[in-house]
Amino acid sequence: MNPRILAATTGRILRQLRHDRRTVALLIVVPTVLLALVYFMYVDQPTPRGQPTVFDRVALIMLGFFPFIIMFLVTSIAMLRERTTGTLERLLTTPLAKLDLLFGYGIAFGLAGVVQATVASAVAYWVFDLTTAGSIGLVIMIAAINAVLAVALGLFCSAFARTEFQAVQFMPVVVAPQLLLCGLFVPRGEMAGWLQAVSDVLPLSYAVEALQEVGAHADPTATMWRDVAIVAAAAVAALVLAAATLRRRSG
Amino acid sequence: MDDAVSVRDLVVERGRRRVLQGISCAVPRGTVTGLLGPSGSGKTTLMRAIVGVQRVSAGTVTVLGRPAGAADLRRRVGYLTQAPSVYADLTVRENARYFAALHGRDHAHADQTVADVGLAGAAGQLVGNLSGGQRSRASLACALVGDPELVVLDEPTVGQDPVLRADLWARFHAMAAAGTTLLVSSHVMDEAGRCDRLLLIRDGRLVADDTPAAVRASTGVTDLEEAFLRLIKASEQEASS
Numbered sequence: 001m002n003p004r005i006l007a008a009t010t011g012r013i014l015r016q017l018r019h020d021r022r023t024v025a026l027l028i029v030v031p032t033v034l035l036a037l038v039y040f041m042y043v044d045q046p047t048p049r050g051q052p053t054v055f056d057r058v059a060l061i062m063l064g065f066f067p068f069i070i071m072f073l074v075t076s077i078a079m080l081r082e083r084t085t086g087t088l089e090r091l092l093t094t095p096l097a098k099l100d101l102l103f104g105y106g107i108a109f110g111l112a113g114v115v116q117a118t119v120a121s122a123v124a125y126w127v128f129d130l131t132t133a134g135s136i137g138l139v140i141m142i143a144a145i146n147a148v149l150a151v152a153l154g155l156f157c158s159a160f161a162r163t164e165f166q167a168v169q170f171m172p173v174v175v176a177p178q179l180l181l182c183g184l185f186v187p188r189g190e191m192a193g194w195l196q197a198v199s200d201v202l203p204l205s206y207a208v209e210a211l212q213e214v215g216a217h218a219d220p221t222a223t224m225w226r227d228v229a230i231v232a233a234a235a236v237a238a239l240v241l242a243a244a245t246l247r248r249r250s251g
Numbered sequence: 252m253d254d255a256v257s258v259r260d261l262v263v264e265r266g267r268r269r270v271l272q273g274i275s276c277a278v279p280r281g282t283v284t285g286l287l288g289p290s291g292s293g294k295t296t297l298m299r300a301i302v303g304v305q306r307v308s309a310g311t312v313t314v315l316g317r318p319a320g321a322a323d324l325r326r327r328v329g330y331l332t333q334a335p336s337v338y339a340d341l342t343v344r345e346n347a348r349y350f351a352a353l354h355g356r357d358h359a360h361a362d363q364t365v366a367d368v369g370l371a372g373a374a375g376q377l378v379g380n381l382s383g384g385q386r387s388r389a390s391l392a393c394a395l396v397g398d399p400e401l402v403v404l405d406e407p408t409v410g411q412d413p414v415l416r417a418d419l420w421a422r423f424h425a426m427a428a429a430g431t432t433l434l435v436s437s438h439v440m441d442e443a444g445r446c447d448r449l450l451l452i453r454d455g456r457l458v459a460d461d462t463p464a465a466v467r468a469s470t471g472v473t474d475l476e477e478a479f480l481r482l483i484k485a486s487e488q489e490a491s492s
Contacts, residue, residue: 004352004355005352005353008349008352008353009349011349012338012341012345012349015341015345016338016340016341019340019341019377020340085334085336085338085339086332086334086336087336087337087338089304089332089336090330090332090336090393091353092304093302093303093304093325093328093330094325094326094350094353094354094397095325095326095353095354095355096353248303248304248320249303249304249305249306249320250304250305250306251265251266251305251306
């Protein structure tokens with residue numbers, strides 16, 4: 001890796017994003033609209049005494065999910081475009097190292113995820129009155145790590161898609177099981193053993209647990225830090241797998 | 252070491268098809284060498300093998316004294332793919348500056364290269380909004396911006412207007428005069444006369460490897476298109492007898 005090339009690559013990806021104003025607008029606005037939707041869905045629902053409201057519970061998890069879903073899709077398509085337009089092959093004939101490209105995507109879309117999560121969190125806390133025991137900063141940090149994980153998975157999955165149609169199909173494949181089994185719908189401890197085992201190997205389960213820790217405790221807990229470390233390690237592992245899919249020579 | 256590229260008995264298979272059937276040829280340093288042949292003859296495959304992105308079945312490709320695809324060659328070889336491979340959602344200038352940065356060149360150098368390919372007036376436009384010819388020149392700028400010792404250009408003049416085409420060829424010769432080696436493919440025979448040397452391939456085999464003058468002399472015709480027809484006929488007779 002070369003810091004100059006990594007910086008140039010990160011800047012190039014962010015510049016591409018900047019030229020696409022509508023995408024930037026969607027990245028910022030859509031989470032807010034969906035949070036509003038959830039807020040008004042649950043606003044009249046009774047809350048059992050001593051428990052967080054349904055909105056508090058759901059919105060907190062959603063803040064972690066937005067960057068994950070969106071950055072996964074954006075990255076899969078961006079990387080697929082690099083492959084189909086020939087820019088990837090060209091890049092691999094230059095002094096750029098594979099990790100310069102992969103980390104460039106990780107940093108660029110990770111930053112986009114931070115912006116998205118910051119705006120969404122600000123709206124959730126200050127407009128819709130989201131209440132958590134822990135701080136908004138920790139929520140944004142976890143959302144950012146989710147974004148990087150999503151970029152890494154997107155880079156990896158794009159190697160298995162030949163067309164945009166295929167690439168978007170990986171979204172339900174990668175995202176839906178993690179969403180269903182993360183503990184939002186049924187607490188992980190109450191699932192059948194084999195489902196728990198599946199849930200245990202899905203990185204988003206740990207991201208959700210970390211967010212729930214922030215929701216329940218004023219100070220960051222050891223469990224939260226362990227979960228954050230697991231998600232970060234999964235992101236690094238996915239980046240390494242993605243690097244293995246980049247071949248300088250092809251048939 | 253006179254040859255920038257030396258290819259020995261190169262065989263490339265794509266799927267079940269043998270695209271290159273044991274080609275041996277050389278590209279002398281500081282020349283403009285034309286790689287000519289009809290569409291599907293294996294020009295692009297040979298260029299990809301030289302740049303080091305093509306998996307080869309047999310034979311060797313030596314580039315600037317190193318095996319093709321060696322890591323240190325990536326800063327010494329520039330490659331223009333046939334389809335313009337630049338970012339459509341960036342401006343011409345942003346594309347050139349990015350590829351310049353990969354080669355450790357500054358913004359001023361990138362802007363100069365954009366001007367050199369005749370795109371100074373369109374530097375601020377998104378590549379996606381350019382005409383096909385302009386897009387191809389934007390891609391060319393990105394191949395030249397690292398000042399490579401060897402430049403491999405796959406059909407760089409397709410879709411360019413005649414004045415620009417003449418400009419580009421003048422630039423290629425100026426680069427060769429300064430010591431750069433250029434390998435330029437074309438399927439247009441009128442460009443063959445502009446090259447210092449010619450490689451003619453057909454169906455994955457080398458039909459001619461000579462200067463334009465020698466090709467004319469050996470076939471006894473002045474028109475290179477006609478000369479190539481005769482060479483192809485002669486090689487087919489040789490193959491069938």
